Amino acid sequence: MRTSPVRQRGFTLIELMVAIGILALVALLSWRGLDAMVRVQQGTQNRSDQIAVVQTALAQWRVDLDAMLPGAGGKQPVLDWDGRTLRVLRLASPETQTATEAGAGQAQQSLWTPATVVVAWTLRSACPRSLADASSGEAANGAAPGPCWMRWQSPQLRTHGEQQQAWQQAASWGSGAQGEAAGSQVMLPLQAWEVLGYRDDVWGPVKGLPVGNAPAGGTGGTGGTGDTGGIGGAGGASSGTPGAAPNPVPDGLRLQLTLPGQGxxxxxxxxxxxxxxTLTRERS
Incomplete structure (x- = not known):
C-alpha cells in the first residue's frame, strides 16, 4: 500500500507582507512612545535646571544681604537702591588672613582682619553675549540673549578710600558705562524687578520710608562720597543739613521679580x- 507524501505548505507573499506591515506599525508606535517619554524627561530636566538657577541666584541675594555691614554710624553707605541698581557693602567671605611683624626678635603674628567687598545687582536689557554663553553654555539659535539679572563684585577692600572707590565703580557698572567689567556675572533671565523696604510695619520705596526719630531732611546721607541716596552713611543729609542723622537701613527688603517665561x-x-x-521685636 502506498502512502501519499505529506505536502509542506509555506507562507504566501501576501501573508508575509501583512506580517511585516504589522511589525512596522508596532515599531512605529513604540518609537513614538519612546520619543514622547524622552521629550517629557528632557522638559522636566530643563525645568529643574532653570529652577536650580533661580534658587542659586536668590541664595546669593540672601548671602549678600546677610553679610551687609551695619549702617549705624558708618562713614560709608552700606545700601543703595536707585530704581535700577542695588549696591551693598558687605563683609568678604572668607576673611583674609594677614601677617604682621610684631617687632625685632619677636615671632611673626597672624591677625584676622576682616575685608569688605561692594556688590551690585542690576537688570540688563540685553545680556553681554560672552557672559550669557559662559553662564548658560549655549546661545539659542545664535540670537542675542534677552534681559537678564546680573551681579557685580569688587575685589576685597581694606580701607575706607577703597570702599568709596568701589562704591562709585558699582554705580558706574550699574548704569552700563563699564560694559562687561571684571567681576560681572549673569544670574538668571529676568523681565523686570523692584525692591521695597520695610520699616515701622510699612512696605514702601527704600528711599521714602519713615525714619523714626531722625530730624527732618535727615534721609539719604551722602556718606562723604558725593553719591546721594546711600543708606547708612554718616555726614550731611540730602538737604545739606550738617550732622543730620542718616537714613537707617530698612528692617527688611522685598524683592519682586518678573520672570520672562519665553524660552x-x-x-x-x-x-x-x-x-x-539681628532684627528683634518685642511681643505684645
Missing part, C-alpha cells in the same frame, strides 16, 4: 522677603 519655561512673578538677621 525658559518659568513665567510669572516671584516675591522674596528678607529681614535683618
Amino acid at each position: 525658559t519655561g518659568i513665567a510669572g512673578s516671584l516675591t522674596v522677603d528678607w529681614l535683618q538677621p
